[in-house]
Amino acid sequence: MNSGKLKFDKVLCARCNNERSQVFDRSYDVFADYLHEKESLIVAAGYVRLTAIFGAGWRDRMPEVVKYFVKHVCCRMAEDRVLIPKGVVDFLNGVRPDLPHLSMEMSINLSVHDLAKHEADVHGVQGGSLWLGPQQAYLDPSGTSIDAVSSHLGVNCFFLGYVCDMRSPAGGMDFRGDCLVMPRYKPEGLQDVEIRDVCRDCNPKGPALADADG
Ligand SMILES: [Zn+2]
Known part of the structure; x- marks a missing residue:
């Protein structure tokens, strides 16, 4: 398997990979290719500069990458028959500029x-x-409706975590200027192990490395 060709598309349903979303895919491809090419540098730095990926046009391109991620999350929610909040759909369709409910963060899995x-x-x-x-669901106290769902996905060491809180008006992805910070972490249970001790x-x-995506 060539990791350079690994894309989140593999986990997206065909229905959602429609023409309308192809503009998101193109920006995502540029983003993913850069992460793959510069993986060692990014892991060492703990952040990426969006101007280095997209140039001066990053303010237009990065929201398309965010929509690519939102599309993925919506697919997973749909798979699990979770009602997708209207505000999230409106953001995806360009009806509103801000993303409510859905908070996302990228991180680096050092293990x-x-x-x-x-x-x-x-x-x-x-x-x-x-x-x-x-994908975990959190029910309201009466147990009749879903208050929030959360999960994560990763391509190589780059992970995207998300929480969709049905009641919160806040959401989105944080950038500091053109800087996308990616906190580095080792999953629980792998903090102190030597890689050669868990290598199959x-x-x-x-013991096998069974829990690296925790
Ligand atoms: Zn080994």
């Missing part, structure tokens, strides 16, 4: 990064990984 580097350096294995967390190739009979 996934370290394991991929180990696989490449030690075992000569080049590959990508696609991660899809379970180094430990054919040992």
Whole structure:
């Protein structure tokens, strides 16, 4: 598998990959290609400069990337038969400029990064990984309606976490100027382990890295 070709499209339903959304896809492709090419630098820095990806047009292009992510979240909610808030649909359709309810943050999973580097350096294995967390639903106190859903997904070490809060007017993705900060973390249980101790190739009979997307 060529990680450069790994896209979130793999987890999007065909119905949502329609013509209207192809403009989002094109901006996302530019964004994803840059993340792939500069992965080591971005992991070291903990942020990306959107001007470095899109040039002066980043203020127009980055909202399309955000809509690409929103489209993905809507697909997953639809799959689970969760009612998508009207405000989110209106944002996607360009009816309103701001995104309510849905908060998203990108982060860097250092364990996934370290394991991929180990696989490449030690075992000569080049590959990508696609991660899809379970979607959790939070019910209202009466247990009759869904207050919020949350989940995460990742392409290689770059993860997108989201929370869709049906009652909150706030949402979106935070940028500091043209800077997209990506906090770096190691999932619980992997903070203190050596990669070679959890590598399947180094430990054919040992513990597997089963929880890297936590
Ligand atoms: Zn190994």
